[in-house]
Amino acid sequence: VSTAAICIIGNEVLSGKTRDENGPWLVAELRALGVEVRRIETVPDEMHLIVDSVLRCKAAAKWVFTSGGVGPTLDDVTLPAVSQAFSRRCLRHPRLEAIVRAHYGERTNEAHLRMAEAPEGATLIDAPGLFYPCVMIEEVYILPGVPQFLRDKFTAIRERFRVTPIHLRSVYVSLGEGTISAALDDTAARFPAVQIGSYPRFDTDEYRVRLTLESRDSAAVDAAVKHLCGLVGAGAVLRIE
Amino acid sequence: VSTAAICIIGNEVLSGKTRDENGPWLVAELRALGVEVRRIETVPDEMHLIVDSVLRCKAAAKWVFTSGGVGPTLDDVTLPAVSQAFSRRCLRHPRLEAIVRAHYGERTNEAHLRMAEAPEGATLIDAPGLFYPCVMIEEVYILPGVPQFLRDKFTAIRERFRVTPIHLRSVYVSLGEGTISAALDDTAARFPAVQIGSYPRFDTDEYRVRLTLESRDSAAVDAAVKHLCGLVGAGAVLRIE
Numbered sequence: 259v260s261t262a263a264i265c266i267i268g269n270e271v272l273s274g275k276t277r278d279e280n281g282p283w284l285v286a287e288l289r290a291l292g293v294e295v296r297r298i299e300t301v302p303d304e305m306h307l308i309v310d311s312v313l314r315c316k317a318a319a320k321w322v323f324t325s326g327g328v329g330p331t332l333d334d335v336t337l338p339a340v341s342q343a344f345s346r347r348c349l350r351h352p353r354l355e356a357i358v359r360a361h362y363g364e365r366t367n368e369a370h371l372r373m374a375e376a377p378e379g380a381t382l383i384d385a386p387g388l389f390y391p392c393v394m395i396e397e398v399y400i401l402p403g404v405p406q407f408l409r410d411k412f413t414a415i416r417e418r419f420r421v422t423p424i425h426l427r428s429v430y431v432s433l434g435e436g437t438i439s440a441a442l443d444d445t446a447a448r449f450p451a452v453q454i455g456s457y458p459r460f461d462t463d464e465y466r467v468r469l470t471l472e473s474r475d476s477a478a479v480d481a482a483v484k485h486l487c488g489l490v491g492a493g494a495v496l497r498i499e
Numbered sequence: 500v501s502t503a504a505i506c507i508i509g510n511e512v513l514s515g516k517t518r519d520e521n522g523p524w525l526v527a528e529l530r531a532l533g534v535e536v537r538r539i540e541t542v543p544d545e546m547h548l549i550v551d552s553v554l555r556c557k558a559a560a561k562w563v564f565t566s567g568g569v570g571p572t573l574d575d576v577t578l579p580a581v582s583q584a585f586s587r588r589c590l591r592h593p594r595l596e597a598i599v600r601a602h603y604g605e606r607t608n609e610a611h612l613r614m615a616e617a618p619e620g621a622t623l624i625d626a627p628g629l630f631y632p633c634v635m636i637e638e639v640y641i642l643p644g645v646p647q648f649l650r651d652k653f654t655a656i657r658e659r660f661r662v663t664p665i666h667l668r669s670v671y672v673s674l675g676e677g678t679i680s681a682a683l684d685d686t687a688a689r690f691p692a693v694q695i696g697s698y699p700r701f702d703t704d705e706y707r708v709r710l711t712l713e714s715r716d717s718a719a720v721d722a723a724v725k726h727l728c729g730l731v732g733a734g735a736v737l738r739i740e
Contacts, residue, residue: 269694269696270696270698270711271526271539272526272535272536272537272538272539273526273530273535273536273665273696273713274523274526274527274529274530274536275667275696275698275711276698277523278523281541282515282518282519285512285513285514285515286515288515289514289515294513294514295513295514295515296513296543297513297540297541297542297543297548298512298513298539298540298541299538299539299540299541300522300538300539300540301538302537302538307538329676329697329699330676330677330680331676331680331683331697332680332683332684332687333695333696333697362677365677365678367677367678367680368680369676369677369678369680369681370677404699404700404701406701406702407701424514426516435570435571435572435610436571436603436606436608436610436611437606437608437610439571439572439573439608439609439610440610442572442573443573446573453510454574455510455511455514455516455574456570456572456574457511457516457517458570458645459645460645460647460648461647470511470516472514
């Protein structure tokens with residue numbers, strides 16, 4: 259199955275200095291491609307915590323995306339951590355080194371060259387529009403933390419993750435969750451291929467609960483919507499989107 | 500030490516139907532109280548994944564906050580999951596049952612009463628302004644997923660988490676990360692009590708890198724700022740906040 263997990267690396271997010279934009283952005287992109295996101299973890303810039311998180315993400319999903327920790331400073335430890343997770347050495351890569359040296363010229367120093375490291379055996383993915391290739395190992399894609407760079411990089415490689423899209427319909431009802439709970443359970447039991455969500459809202463008079471029905475099988479979604487609306491009663495269904 | 504971990508429970512966040520507001524809000528609140536957030540995990544509404552996440556959060560921090568999965572529908576499994584994490588039974592609590600019955604009156608059904616469950620031995624925390632007490636077990640605070648309710652609940656209990664505040668100063672410089680890397684390493688080595696962050700920006704001409712220096716010891720922060728600015732050179736320091 260086409261699943262993904264996201265590992266956000268950065269003390270700045272955990273300390274509230276920066277609000278993470280990369281997680282929500284990747285979720286929306288992956289969803290649009292038909293990929294199911296199984297977990298998101300936000301961890302500090304600490305080797306063992308990144309290793310632990312990457313391994314758990316890898317066990318939970320087909321594709322893993324890391325964000326952050328790939329700059330030139332000492333607290334950037336994502337590349338060594340991902341290397342360690344897969345028992346690889348973290349080595350300076352000749353192609354990456356050439357790019358870094360071409361970019362910084364005579365100013366190139368040891369700190370800049372930390373950005374030329376990669377896990378031994380990593381794949382460098384080139385794509386039109388990418389100045390710097392994307393580093394991937396064991397289906398773990400190492401993305402930068404700067405939102406603009408992360409977006410450029412993911413956008414350049416996004417088509418490799420496209421799968422059958424997920425169909426979503428929303429049913430807005432005027433009854434509370436407790437009242438329609440039996441109808442939801444019955445629909446969930448009858449349509450196992452359809453994932454059902456229930457989201458109450460209390461700060462509007464427009465509706466009480468938004469119900470979501472999702473599946474890769476669009477006919478199943480339509481049949482489940484019809485079944486559910488029958489159980490809830492037409493009078494309580496405000497609109498279907 | 501005063502640390503926290505946050506566990507966001509909800510398929511709606513992982514599927515991008517809802518953008519999580521609770522994680523960033525809790526991070527900001529906890530930070531203002533002087534609490535260090537060690538990790539945030541976003542997991543699906545699945546028992547074993549919630550159990551696993553709560554136990555890891557508990558091992559990583561003093562206080563754990565869960566968000567979501569406490570409504571009346573079948574996919575609301577946070578209370579049973581937290582119970583299982585601590586090998587407790589999940590039982591209907593007489594006080595919670597009374598509140599639910601008082602609220603729903605004759606309409607009260609089994610689904611509503613799922614919201615009256617709590618791990619055996621849990622503490623119910625009452626506070627002014629709270630209609631429904633906060634359920635806590637082993638320093639795991641079970642909060643609702645609806646942002647408005649989560650905020651009300653956390654705000655009512657927030658003073659119990661107040662510790663020595665963390666002092667933060669930001670230094671904005673006109674040099675790139677690679678160039679100042681040695682100055683950062685030196686400052687980090689000399690001031691172990693100060694946490695240093697480095698955040699480059701590429702979409703503005705205002706500055707190249709924002710450096711953050713943080714500690715519970717405000718004198719150490721001031722000394723570290725002075726030391727760092729000396730190494731970077733006054734000409735490259737644009738401003739200090």
